[in-house]
Amino acid sequence: MQWSFSGDRPIYAQIVEQITRDIVSGGLIPGERLPSVRDMAREAGVNPNTMQRALAELEREGLVYSQRTSGRFITENKDLTASLKERTAREKTGKFLNEMLSLGYTAEQTAELILNYEGTEENE
Amino acid sequence: MSEYILDCGGVTKRFGYVTALNNVSLRLTPGKIAGLLGPNGSGKTTLIKIINKLLVPDEGAVYINGLRPGTETKKLISYLPDCESVNGNMSVDELIGLFSDFYADFRADTSRAMIDNLGIDPKVKLKTLSKGNREKVRLIMAMSRRAKLYLLDEPIGGVDPAARDYIINSIITNYSPDAAVLISTHLIADVEKILDEVIFIREGSVLLHENADALREREGKSVDAVFREVFRC
Numbered sequence: 001m002q003w004s005f006s007g008d009r010p011i012y013a014q015i016v017e018q019i020t021r022d023i024v025s026g027g028l029i030p031g032e033r034l035p036s037v038r039d040m041a042r043e044a045g046v047n048p049n050t051m052q053r054a055l056a057e058l059e060r061e062g063l064v065y066s067q068r069t070s071g072r073f074i075t076e077n078k079d080l081t082a083s084l085k086e087r088t089a090r091e092k093t094g095k096f097l098n099e100m101l102s103l104g105y106t107a108e109q110t111a112e113l114i115l116n117y118e119g120t121e122e123n124e
Numbered sequence: 125m126s127e128y129i130l131d132c133g134g135v136t137k138r139f140g141y142v143t144a145l146n147n148v149s150l151r152l153t154p155g156k157i158a159g160l161l162g163p164n165g166s167g168k169t170t171l172i173k174i175i176n177k178l179l180v181p182d183e184g185a186v187y188i189n190g191l192r193p194g195t196e197t198k199k200l201i202s203y204l205p206d207c208e209s210v211n212g213n214m215s216v217d218e219l220i221g222l223f224s225d226f227y228a229d230f231r232a233d234t235s236r237a238m239i240d241n242l243g244i245d246p247k248v249k250l251k252t253l254s255k256g257n258r259e260k261v262r263l264i265m266a267m268s269r270r271a272k273l274y275l276l277d278e279p280i281g282g283v284d285p286a287a288r289d290y291i292i293n294s295i296i297t298n299y300s301p302d303a304a305v306l307i308s309t310h311l312i313a314d315v316e317k318i319l320d321e322v323i324f325i326r327e328g329s330v331l332l333h334e335n336a337d338a339l340r341e342r343e344g345k346s347v348d349a350v351f352r353e354v355f356r357c
Contacts (some may be wrong), residue, residue, distance in 0.1 A: 007346020010337035011317060043299050046290070047157055047318045050337065 001027070003044040011046055016061075023063055023074055024085045030076040034064065089114035129154055129273050129304040130175065134184035137170055137328075144170040147184070152273075152304040157295070157318055158182060158334075160308040161349075165356050168308040169206055171325070172275050175306075176203050185337035189272055198226070202271035206278040206308075212251030216244060227269050235268035238294065256287040263291050267298040274305040280314055288314050307353060312326040313348040320323050324354060 001022060005014050022028040034040065037055065039046040055072060058064040062080055066072045075081065100110040130329050137145040145167045152158055160168050173179040174288040175186055177193035186214040190199040202257050210219060216239055223230045239246055244257055253261065263279055276295070280288040288311070296318055309315055316322075322339060331354065332339075336347055 005317060007313070007316060008247060008340065008344055008350060010340050020321075038297070041291060045292065045317055047320055047336075048296060048301075049157075049320050050317075053337075098140055 001043065003046075005044075005046070012050050012054040013055065015044065015046070015051060016057050019054070019058055020063060020084065021088070023081055024088050028074050030074055030078070030081065032074045033070070034072040035073065036071070128152060128187070129189055130306065131187040131190075132171070132175070132184065134147040135171070135174060135181045135186060136183040137167075137174060137179060137181050144328050145174070148325075148328070148330055149184075150164070150323065150330060150333065152306065152321075154272075155301045156320045157299070157307065158321040159312070159315055159319040160306055160323050160325060161310065161312055161347075162308075162352055163310060166325045168325060170328075171279055172277050172306070172308060173205070174291065175275060176201060186190055200272040202227075202269040202274045202338055204264045204266040204274075204276045204279055206281065208258070210250055210258075210262060210265075213249055215249055216246040219250065219261070219265060220246070223265055224227040227272040231238075231268045231270065234298070235264050238264045238268070242290075256283045259283050260287060260290060260294075263294055267294055270300065270303075272303050274299060276305065276307045278301075278309055279307060280309060280311055285314070292318055312351050313346070316347040319347070324351065326355065337346070 001018070003015075003018060005011055019028065034055075035043070037051050038048050040055075041051040044051065055064060059066060059072075062077065063075050063084075064072050065075060097107060097110060101107075105113070128151045130150065132148055132150040135145055135148040136143065141143075148167070148171060150171075153164065160171065162168050170179060173183075173195065174181050175188065177197070186193055189200055191197050191200075214222070220232050220235055220239075223235070224232050236246070239261065242257070242260060244253065244261065250258055259279070259282070263276070266274065266276065280291050281293070281294070292315060295305060295307070307315060307319075316336060319336045321333065322336050323333045339347060339350060
């Protein structure tokens, strides 16, 4: 997993976001076993208590579940990951649309741009 | 036994007319990594030396796991001084032998494995190592003890960013949940990710002692940014 943190927000919240993003994008597979808290903390370069707190939060949200003896796993609840994926997509779309509106495009013009998108000039 | 690994109450230390520590009260619970953060001359090293009984406070008291500093507490504390604390004519092997003799809780195998990982030849004299490697060796020695309280005075001062990452990583990997770690430093950006608690100290007084994420949440800034504001010159 790739971790990157900015210092101006709580680290545990950023861990929750990054793991959530990986679950939604399929980087973490349903039913996959997570490494130990200590290993994850070391990999991310954060305090184990902070990692513990983030995982507890993910467990509370149902994205991760733990089995007493064998560790923590990514949820296999497809409805949950699907709804989360949709929520993330909506958030990103909203953000993008706001930027387009501030450029003076309408939603229809934006949609047309997306449908006819063939890359920017630099990419061609 | 005590619920606090470290409990300092009203500690004051004067050197002549200079008050190095002024009524410092501080408690640490097991499993916590705390950063003792302050500019040069704020009293960080003085406090650490008092906890170690290298200095005696003029007022106040320090308890380590419920005990006053002394022979018994030296068994509980692993101390990394801020200065070169090893004899440069010794080899790493000899240093490991020395630590094994001195400290019942020293894990020689752990230290050897870590030295080996770094690719450092355990037969060469410490003085022939680079400063960064020597600092890593000193940290490995400190973290290879199964201590209750690790006092790390400027563990990342004067080493390059890659060595800092290594040192910080070794700290998270090697402390156990029933131990506490107190790291003094002014290089906050490098350590803040691993801190549970931050303690700001200025001119011998504790300005703030708070959970690191709570501080970020409250201020909307990194610990480093808050520090720069509080200690702006």
